Amino acid sequence: MIAERADCIVVGAGPAGLTAALYMARYRRRVLVLHDVSARALRIPLTHNAPGFPGGISGPDLIARMTRHAESYGASVREACIVKAMHDGEIFRVQSQTGENWHARTLILATGLHLNQIPLEHGVHEAAIRSGVLRYCPICDAYEHTDRKIGVIGCDTQGGNEAMFLRRYTDDITLIPCSYADLSERERKSLTDAGIRIVRQAAAKCTASGDSLSVELANGERLIFDVVYPALGVRPRTELAEALGLATDDSGCLDPQTPFETQIPGLYSAGDIVEGLDQINVAISHGAIAATKAHNWLRELDGECLPTDAGH
Ligand SMILES: Cc1cc2nc3c(=O)[nH]c(=O)nc-3n(C[C@H](O)[C@H](O)[C@H](O)COP(=O)(O)OP(=O)(O)OC[C@H]3O[C@@H](n4cnc5c(N)ncnc54)[C@H](O)[C@@H]3O)c2cc1C
Known part of the structure; x- marks a missing residue:
């Protein structure tokens, strides 16, 4: 079962998580997306600032298309509310509210935020x-x-x-x-x-x-x-990130560097949980960055990169 042996788990099936999944799948990685069907993107009646959709596109339509797109390259997308995230130095483990467990060598958190x-x-x-x-x-x-x-x-x-x-x-x-x-x-x-x-x-x-x-x-x-x-502020959904030891800033968000790297090798974040502009386009670009960083990190681990002291 793919869930048992994923290269990458992505928590979140909004624009950030689904973009990360698409990239990971196209890097020929086994990627599992877990989500609790609460993407903010699903609440968008019609967005007019998604490039390529001059007539606008609804959030549910965008998410359905992004899901199909990632799945078409082999990403597995499943519903689960993740309540625990752990790291033993090598492997990330996540557990759902109903007690299901998954593990992978990389983890991308794209859990978004709650509006006040x-x-x-x-x-x-x-x-x-x-x-x-x-x-x-x-x-x-x-x-x-x-x-x-x-x-x-x-x-x-x-x-x-x-x-x-x-x-x-x-x-x-x-x-x-x-x-x-x-x-x-x-x-x-x-x-x-x-x-x-x-x-x-x-x-x-x-x-x-x-x-x-x-x-x-x-x-x-x-x-x-x-x-x-x-204009009542937001509550970033950083519980899993904090459980893994990532710090949040005064606004409750993760550092803008976390799509690129965190202090925990193999862990990345993307989208609205990251400090910055809370927008679909930003979430998409974080997802692409986080997935590429995760893929390259796995390549390094598996000796698929040129040695850095190649003598040039
Ligand atoms: C009404 C409305 C209109 C908007 N209009 C626009 C617009 O026109 N243009 C624009 O750019 N942006 C718009 N936004 C903002 C946009 O929706 C967000 O910036 C975007 O969805 C962020 O993507 P994300 O992937 O980071 O988070 P989200 O889309 O919120 O996705 C988060 C994902 O994480 C999952 N998740 C979180 N915690 C857990 C957990 N513990 N276990 C399992 N899954 C979990 C959720 O189920 C979800 O799948 C709008 C937002 C709203 C509410």
Whole structure:
């Protein structure tokens, strides 16, 4: 069974993990992808910044294509929630919630991140994302909201920065505190000089309909927006990386160097868990780098490289 003797295990079947799997499979490696069906990419209604898809492509369609592509070269993709990762100096072992075990000589962690979300019932929240009234990534889709009425929830430096970023697309932006405003006087002045409205009352309740999202403030006032961007931060899914001894930075992400190498030979990371721009294209490039590094490391181990002291 391929799982028992994989050259490489990839945890994660988002753009990062599936690209790593594609490259590994094309390097004629036995590669096993394990994932718990929670890729952020699966929540994308239609992305317009994936090169080669000028009409846009949905996240589920992209992931289905990427899965088929990797599988067509022999990658094995399986559902499993991985709860343990260990390394004994030579072999990486991972274990699923249901007690299944796999091992391999290299491990690529492409486990993504969790969004800090506004409190909406799950089904309503996901429907609001699908209908486009709730968005979490201005870099991804601000362009699609040109000249719309936009609310940003999170009245701190991050929220302020997102509002300033969005200002290029519309002149109707309101910044709403999640619980309280935490802006310096200079930040507040920059925002108001840019024409961004800052409300004093915190957001108490959000209600989504098909074409708008309304925010009820603590004083009962209701604001209705074409689209709302919560700016509430993220939680990178680094539990397995940390269990293996990798450090995280202040934002909870892994070092940008980790797609290239880590202090544990044979271990690499890719995608949103790495500090940097959380985007499909970045995840794809990390996946390609991590897989190539893993492959070359195995070649070195197996004596498939020219000696470094070849006498030239
Ligand atoms: C609504 C929305 C819209 C977006 N729009 C865009 C856009 O237009 N353009 C763009 O570039 N980006 C967009 N993004 C961001 C994009 O989805 C991410 O940057 C991208 O998916 C990152 O890829 P990844 O492979 O690192 O992580 P993910 O796609 O999140 O994949 C992580 C994988 O890890 C697996 N996993 C994690 N932990 C475990 C575990 N313990 N056991 C097993 N499996 C595990 C998950 O199941 C998943 O398969 C959007 C995100 C959202 C939510």
